[in-house]
Amino acid sequence: MTAAASAVPVLQRPWPGLDVGGLRILVTGFGVSGYAVADQTMQRGAQVLVVDGSDTPELRERAQILEVLGVEVRLGAEHTRALPADRELDLVVTSPGWRPEQPLLAAAAAAGIPVWSEVELARRMQAADGPAWLGVTGTNGKTTTVTMLESILQHAGLRAVACGNVGLPVIEAALDPEGFDVLALELSSFQLHWTENLDCEAALVLNVSADHLDWHGGAEAYARAKGRIYEGARVAALYNVADETTRRLVEDADVVEGARAVGITLGSPGLSELGVVDGMLVDRAFLAERRTAAAELATLADLAHLGPQGAGPHLVLDALAAAALARAHGVPARAVRDGLRAYRLGAHRAQHLATIDGVGYVDDTKATNPAAAAASLRAAERVVWIAGGDTKGADLDELVAAARDRLVGVVLLGVDQTPFTSALARHAPDVPVRRIEPDQTDDGAGRSRLMEDAVHAASTLAAAGDVVLLAPAAASIDQFRDYAERGDLFAAAVSRLPGERS
Incomplete structure (x- = not known):
C-alpha cells in the first residue's frame, strides 16, 4: 500500500474486502479472538499493538510468537488504564468482555477512534x-x-x-x-x-x-x-x-x-x-x-x-x-x-454420561443460570438435581416452582446454599435435600472429593428410571476453577460408581 493510501482513515476505506494495510490498530485483550485479530491484521500490513491487564506465563508465551512477527504486546494492568501515550491510533478492536465504560475504551470513544469487535472487523475484511x-x-x-x-x-x-x-x-x-x-x-x-x-x-x-x-x-x-x-x-x-x-x-x-x-x-x-x-x-x-x-x-x-x-x-x-x-x-x-x-452434544451440554442400574447421569454443568437449568430439568420426568454455586443474585423461585413436580431429590453444592434452600423450602418443601458441606477446594483433590460426595448422595436418592442431572443454575467460581472442571469432576465421579451399565 502506498503512503497516501495508508493515510486513508479506516471509516473511509471501502468494504467488503477492507484493506488494513498501514492502519495503526490497538487490540485490547489477548485472548483467543485478540490473538487472531493481531495475527490476521499484522499479516496484511497493519501496525499492531496488543494490551492485556493480565501478565501470565501463557500470555507471555503467546506474546513471544507475535513479537517475532512484528506485533508489540504490553501485558499488565498499567497498559489498560488509558490510551498509549507513545503512538496515534486509527482503530481499537476490543475483546468482547471489556465493558464500554472501561477507561481505555471510553478514552478511545471520546477521541473519536472507532471501537470495533473482532466480528465487525471480520465482516469488513x-x-x-x-x-x-x-x-x-x-x-x-x-x-x-x-x-x-x-x-x-x-x-x-x-x-x-x-x-x-x-x-x-x-x-x-x-x-x-x-x-x-x-x-x-x-x-x-x-x-x-x-x-x-x-x-x-x-x-x-x-x-x-x-x-x-x-x-x-x-x-x-x-x-x-x-x-x-x-x-x-x-x-x-x-x-x-x-x-x-x-x-x-x-x-x-x-x-x-x-x-x-x-x-x-x-x-x-x-x-x-x-x-x-x-x-x-x-x-x-x-x-x-x-x-x-x-x-x-x-x-x-x-x-x-x-x-x-x-x-x-x-x-x-x-x-x-x-x-x-x-x-x-x-x-x-x-x-x-x-x-x-x-449430531452429538459437546462436553458439558446436556451430555448423557452413563446409565447405571437404570439411572441416567447427565452433565449440563454449562447450565450456569436459572433459565438454562430450567430447560435442562424439563428434559426428564423424574430428576435428582445437583445444583448450587454462585447465583450472582439470580431469583430461583420460578425455576424451583416449575420443576417441583419433577424433583425426586436435590443435592446442593456451593459455598452459600441459602438461595437454593430458601426457594426449595417455599416451593418444594417435601423434596429431600442433601447439602454437601463446603470443603477445602483450593486444590484438585479437595474439589474431586466434593463432587464425589455429591454424586454419591445423588445416587442414593435415585431409582431406576430417574435421571441424576448436574444443572447447577449457578456459576462455578466459588468452588471450582470453571464450569468445565465442575463437569469433568462430575463425569469422573460417575465413572467410579458401581453398578450395571447399559
Whole structure:
C-alpha cells in the first residue's frame, strides 16, 4: 500500500474486502479472538499493538510468537488504564468482555477512534464473495444450535464451520485461505454490543432471559444488544414464537427489504413457521406451497440419542432453530435429517454420561443460570438435581416452582446454599435435600472429593428410571476453577460408581 493510501482513515476505506494495510490498530485483550485479530491484521500490513491487564506465563508465551512477527504486546494492568501515550491510533478492536465504560475504551470513544469487535472487523475484511453468515444469539442454547447447524450444513455437502463464541474466531473463518461456503456464528451479547454490521443471510435470537444485566446496564439494553444480530439480515429473521421479546426484536430490526420473519415453535407451526406435528419436525416457511403444505425435515426419533429419555424440549427447539437457519440457506430436507441424526452434544451440554442400574447421569454443568437449568430439568420426568454455586443474585423461585413436580431429590453444592434452600423450602418443601458441606477446594483433590460426595448422595436418592442431572443454575467460581472442571469432576465421579451399565 502506498503512503497516501495508508493515510486513508479506516471509516473511509471501502468494504467488503477492507484493506488494513498501514492502519495503526490497538487490540485490547489477548485472548483467543485478540490473538487472531493481531495475527490476521499484522499479516496484511497493519501496525499492531496488543494490551492485556493480565501478565501470565501463557500470555507471555503467546506474546513471544507475535513479537517475532512484528506485533508489540504490553501485558499488565498499567497498559489498560488509558490510551498509549507513545503512538496515534486509527482503530481499537476490543475483546468482547471489556465493558464500554472501561477507561481505555471510553478514552478511545471520546477521541473519536472507532471501537470495533473482532466480528465487525471480520465482516469488513471478508471479501464480497466470501462465505454466507448464519447468526445465532440468545441467553441459552446458542452453542448447541450452531453446532447442530454446522452438522446439517456439512451433510448438505457445504464447507461450513461453527465459529465466533465457539470454535474458530470469526476473523479466522471469514479469511480462511481455502474459503468456507457458510459460517455458523454463535454471537454473545458482548460481541454484538461492539458490532454494527453483520448482514447475515439469516439470523436468530433463540431466547432472552436475565443475564449479564450488570454489564449492559439493564434488561432492555441486554435485549437490544441481542437484537443487533438482525441488522441487515437478507433472507430471514428468525424468532422463538414462545418468547415475545424475540418477536419484538424482529419487528424493530432494520433488515434488507424482502427478508422474512420466520418463527420456530414446539407446537404445530403456522404459516412461515417451523414446528412439530405428530413427532415430526416440519417446515411451513421455506417451501413454495407453504400455505397448504409442510415439508418433513426429521423426526423426534432422529434426536432420541441426545438424552437418556430422548431429546428434551430445549434440544428439539435448538434443532428446529438450526433447521430453520439451514433452510434459509437453501439446504434440502434430507440434509437436515442426516445432520441431526449424526449430531452429538459437546462436553458439558446436556451430555448423557452413563446409565447405571437404570439411572441416567447427565452433565449440563454449562447450565450456569436459572433459565438454562430450567430447560435442562424439563428434559426428564423424574430428576435428582445437583445444583448450587454462585447465583450472582439470580431469583430461583420460578425455576424451583416449575420443576417441583419433577424433583425426586436435590443435592446442593456451593459455598452459600441459602438461595437454593430458601426457594426449595417455599416451593418444594417435601423434596429431600442433601447439602454437601463446603470443603477445602483450593486444590484438585479437595474439589474431586466434593463432587464425589455429591454424586454419591445423588445416587442414593435415585431409582431406576430417574435421571441424576448436574444443572447447577449457578456459576462455578466459588468452588471450582470453571464450569468445565465442575463437569469433568462430575463425569469422573460417575465413572467410579458401581453398578450395571447399559
